[in-house]
Amino acid sequence: MIILQANQLSKAYGAETILSSIKMEIKHRDRVAVVGRNGAGKSTLLKMIAGELPHDGGELIIPNAVSVGYLPQQAVLSSDKSIWDEMLDEFSDLLAIEQRIRLLETKMGSEETLSNEASYNKIMKEYDTLRADFEARNGYQLEADIRGILSGLQFNGFDYYHTTVSSLSGGQKTRLALGKLLLTKPDLLILDEPTNHLDIDTLTWLEGYLQGYPGALLLVSHDRYFLDKIVNQVYEISRTHSQRFSGNYSYYQEQKALQYERDLKEFEKQQSEKHKLEDFVQRNIARASTTKRAQSRQKQLERRDWMDRPDGLEKSVAFTFPTDQVSGHDVLRVRDVTLQYDDQKEPLFPSSSFHIDRGERTALVGPNGVGKTTLLHMLRGQMPPSTGSFQLGSNITLGFYDQEQAQLRSTKTVLQELWDRYPSFDEKDIRTVLGNFLFSGDDCLKIVNTLSGGEKARLALAILMLKKANVLLLDEPTNHLDIDAKEVLEAALSHFSGTILFVSHDRYFMNQIATKVLELLPSGLTTYLGDYDYYLRKKEEEKERLALDALEQPKTDQEDGAQNESKESFEQQKDAKRKKRQQERRMAEIEELMQQTENEINALETALLQPETYEDHEKAHDVQLALQQANQTLEDLLVEWDECSTDNA
Template sequence: MITVSGVELRAGPRLLMDDVAFQVAPGDRVGLVGRNGAGKTTLTKVLAGESEPAAGAVTRRGDVGYLPQDPRTGDLHVLGRDRILSARGLDTVIRDLRTAETAMASEDEAVREKAMGRYTRLDAEFDARGGYAAESEAASIASSLGLPTRVLDQELATLSGGQRRRIELARILFSGASTLLLDEPTNHLDADSIVWLRDYLKTYPGGLMVISHDVELIEQVVNRVFHLDANRAEIDQYNMGWKPYLLQRETDERRRKRERVNAEKKAATLMAQADKMRAKATKAVAAQNMARRAQKLLAGIEGERVTDKVAKLRFPTPAPCGKTPLSASGLSRSYGSLEIFTDVDLNIDRGSRVVVLGLNGAGKTTLLRLLAGLDEPDTGQVEPGHGLKLGYYAQEHETLDVQRSVLDNMRSSAPDLDDTETRKVLGSFLFSGDDVDKPAGVLSGGEKTRLALAMLVVSAANVLLLDEPTNNLDPASREEVLAALRTYEGAVVLVSHDEGAVAALEPERVLLLPDGVEDHWNQDYQDLISLA
């Protein structure tokens, strides 16, 4: 259980929420909603104990399982299986058991005796932590999230970003924590895994708070909705499911509007009467009291909710370039003995639109990193054509310098742009005032997405490499991205699980990984998008 009392949260000087109080008890499945940048991720970090509120208290009873938008996986040389088992400490017990087994085969009797005693104690600890049943449970969760045995037996360093995120989600679900805090848990999941996750969360016996732009997950799972209103710095709590919440919120908005209109009318009448009475000295005190009542009346009502702002995204005309600004031939990439793909050829002509499809781990992100020049292929080469100006959007936001401010990141992307124009562009992406001085590392996933897109806008790129550009975006911001894709005149290479993003791109070609097969786009490939 998590209990919150009198909590105030800030992002620098900006007030995110004030005097907030609520509980997340066993059986509560809370959907935390609100526009990007409203403070959802900041709140979950505070609830998880990863940061402190500006005021107030957070009390936790029982373990908390926290999946942030950018999961930290720790040691990348750990096997995927061991990372999941570490949620209950089983990884170290199993490793120590294997060591003891080896020592029990020693020719030294003293070593054997000591090892046998150690094995007995470890075996009891293994049983106490769930034993083989727990191992089986972990394997079942991993399989349901699209993690086959071959992936679990690999080091995290050899896995794609999507596979590592699935490992972390499996680890947190396996932990058996009394409260789960999940920030965009469906990112990088295929359609079957999302269906399984919905069913799993619907019956989770502990408390749950989830941030998700997957409306179906919210509809099917949550029984409470917390709406974080960025305009009023408050959380509106609704003890009901998603669809009743939407109806009730509209009702509340109409009620607030009526109350404000009535209060403003009454206050205007009182102030008018007070102004008349002030003319007579004998009624000055009464006039003052009447004016005070009018002010109190206005202060006691909530302001009408201002429509949430949305980043305005429009890609400018791309820089001139030759007929084929980017090409690649014979590309192959391996991690140790694990072959990702071999002999991939790709020519990106001016204004062409290509979608890259493949299951998680097929090398989609790896290919984009090779094309962007961030990694070197094992074989083959990437050749820039005449006038190439490349823009790369990384799904893990690796292109952002997390130590530098929002403004400095923008300056690095467009050094010739003066500060006034740079701030103007940032303002259109909802970064204003002191927000531009925040380090990029403290931004939420949605804010990092907005900053990365803003950097693309000022780059005047003629080839965009986009890796899951709609992840972490609220529906309104996602629509802005899709609209910008539809009208962009340059070339695009897109990796996405989002069927709407692929439809907006209107691709001409598809590249299938890991085989490297290229084909003209047709609707037969549509069903592969959500499986990618």
């Protein structure tokens, strides 16, 4: 069932065209990502689809029966209600039905009703109707759904009934707005950067929730790990146009690269043919004996629709992180450190120790509020530890990237800001550096405190690059960067010869960069010697070991039998979970194969309508056979998907 169609959509602001000829189709349960550079028009497209912005041209078709829910990037609730009441805000009609049901239950038990058969039957009829409606609209599950969503979004420590929305932080309000939207379960759920303000545990929960979401998803995100887990279609917005790719984000990247290679080869082949024709015309047009042949070639040149050179990659940032000197082998030693604010009774985390050697790339992970950013500020000398000590090694030059860009709030121009920090450079060199970070021409004259988040991030990276530090402390360095800029940053850090300690919620980025993971929790600090995937595997192993240890505690004879049963039950559960994961992976593979087969069927059906096919009986027969085979393949895949779905229920 198609729930959205966009045909030739366009949008412009003044003389600047933002989007043109946008085509999109979304079916029930599709998972669609919109990707592209910052400023490409992704959020604008989502706003038009959500009805927040009008489109200038084209057609947008959403059936009246389809409900649409939209979460913008800066979704912040403003309310004096409690968390619980805010979550119930969208369900006033359902709550009214529940109140009426309770009232009818009271009436049914009264002597007056019981003594009047007609009255009793009338109440029972209304009661049955309301109960069926309440159940159909998931009323009995509503409270459990609210608790599940609030728990998943890390509101466990809050008193739902008394904590007001107005008392929450900006990030918490954004998470609550996301929770409200998830609770309503619209047919088309539109999310613009939903992973902002979420820690890794919350991201993992959200991925699981969206994978089982009953409707269709349309989202914009710079989190590649998240996109790979969720989406099965990608629409790329580039140079105001859209192009559709099947599969997740990684598959889209592969297909885009292959398509560019194919298009470039076809373009070069056509250009070779064109040059031969032009050369023949030029050499033979004036000769009486060959002029007719030359004229024929000239008409062929004019009639043919020649390809334009395929567009290459759009301009991206380009930089490396050079160093002036090599640090000592022992870069950082932290001993028994705690951090505590003056107004807190307890430290952010217990006494913790760790060390970092030259060349290591260490990711610092943990829940929001545990003190990761504060620890980085301590290491750069902004605040002393509450207890314990730390020591930097020899020949250390520290470079710090601040996620808030707190130092970039001046009224200077971008050019002045960078030049004042590095006055030994001449203007040409400063402009060259800024050009590498996509500040060219008048962009260099923008006022710093008016820059967007992405522009400030690029300026902060330019400042950091010129410092030539050999130890980098990075606090959420991928925030505000588009995917292409993230990939350039990853490449620069991968070739960096120094040492890195960084905080990030970008799991894809961590996998590319980290060689060690420090997990900081309220209970303490643990070191894992590997990348992010290694850290996840070890965490899973720890959970399973703890579960087994709990089963292996000394028991009485009676408890021993129960223990063996529990152990067997645990192993059965483990086996069931493993089989479920295998089935889920197979279902994802089947869905991708189904999409590819549907594309093949569409191409074959189109081919049947072409004169060169239906006028050639043998060719038409071959295409018809291929179409029958593709339809049979699709039917077989649907049967297998249904079987997997039933087994996995």
